[in-house]
Amino acid sequence: MVLAEMTRIFERRRTELYDLLDQRKEELKPEVQHQMYGAMNEIDIFLKTIEYYKQKEMDSEIQNAVLVGPMIREGMVTKIMGTLNKRVKGIKHRKKRK
Secondary structure (H helix, E strand, O other): OHHHHHHHHHHHHHHHHHHHHHHOOOOOOHHHHHHHHHHHHHHHHHHHHHHHHHHHHHHHHHHOOOOOOOOOOOOHHHHHHHHHHHHHHHOOOOOOOO
16 A cells, blocks of 8 residues: 555654654754754644545545345245245236126
8 A cells, every 4th residue: 555655654754853853952953953843744744644545545445335235045935925926916817707
């Protein structure tokens, strides 16, 4: 699934940025820190967008799914009644003589 792979890539990248910022905060200039926080926020927005489309794709699959129920077996009474109905329909009604 393409969306799942993209999610993994960007989550890993966000984690790397967070770890880098956490480990080297004192060494980095404030401008660079700000850029890194901005990048992490952009990744969060992108991941939320991917999640939206993954959910939309799943909803679409559910809507297009064909549900198959259990097969209903005809009971003996149903078969007998069906046979009787066919026979009754097959009998021609005779006109009464006056």
